[in-house]
Amino acid sequence: MCFGKCARCIGSNLLYLAILCIIANLLLYFPNGETKYASEGHLTSYVWYFHGLVGAGLLIFLPASVFIALERENCCGCCGHQNCGKGCAMFSSILAAVIGLAGSAYCVVVSAVALARGPLCLDSASQWRYVFLDTNGGYLTDHASWSECIEPKNVVTWNVTLFSILLGLAGIEFILCLIQIINGLIGGICSCCGCRNEQQSYAC
Template identity: 60%
Template sequence: MCYGQCARCIGVSLVSLAVLCIVANILLYFPNGETKYAAEEHLSQFVWYFSGIVGGGLLILPPAFVFMGLEQGDCCGCCGNVDCGKRCAMLSSVVAALVGIAGSGYCVIVAALGLVAGPVCRDAYNQWNYTFGYTEGEYLFDKSTWSQCVEPKNGVEWNISLFSILLALGGFEFILCVVQVINGMLGGICGYCCTHHQQYDC
């Protein structure tokens, strides 16, 4: 098993997930593709926490690029010892993975809170508020109540769909970063790459 190749696969996957998180978060600002709700500040406060842009996006990209470069990285040769240098690089990737865990964890937490709170809607009394805030998330399982949100049209579906996507993407990122923590520790302690050409023992 080659720990460097595994790290590269994780890095490539994280880049894709990060881009999707950023796109999903941006879409939350434009229910039904309209800009007026953001301009009038009729959006959930959790949209403004930038969980997908910062947490699941920008904080994930640096670790992802670190993982992708591990096959070539040797940590400056680690005092001239290439084998030691590669192990050093794998161990240092654990720190990068922890940054990814923090970012993805932030994305998951904010997305979950956004789902529970629900969207900011104009209700039947022409008031803008968290129409489903009192339900503690139960509205998610009772589609018949969604009509209480008069505006934006399909605002509940928009909010649920995108926050659910952020929750899932952030969860995948979190798992991948945890896997890289394990992979980095194994690669650093047991050896960078174990193949029929190159063998390192623990």
């Protein structure tokens, strides 16, 4: 069934993307590989939203596993009608895709807001604050201003890179889940049509 193969491909890609999101989120806790900033509470508050760990990570595992198994799933044949069972399985995958949409969208929103706000860092006045809070994300193109963050070293590059990665990966996850909703809807309808033909042939 081509719809099942498509779902399996989407599920496999979602699985890899979710793992990458978890890794990217974990790296945000250790600027330059140092642990002291996390223990001292000197990290941007958005890392504690677990948007990559939970939103684009753990929540994506559910739809990914459902999609991967979808090619073989037929809801126990649905009373002996294989096409009916396939249709039931395809329609049920839509619910899993909606969960994936919610998780990835959450990650996209948090990452975008975190990028606009900028990192928490030690400025030249020896104060820990959001130096770029009033720039509305303008600092992203003004690389010269990044030197205003003295500590952690290279924290702006670290945060911008990882939040951008999370934003991009979660955006791809969102698109894949959206594709699966369409795939599940069309696959379910086509399977139900096949089921109707199957029942009519039995009736003859």
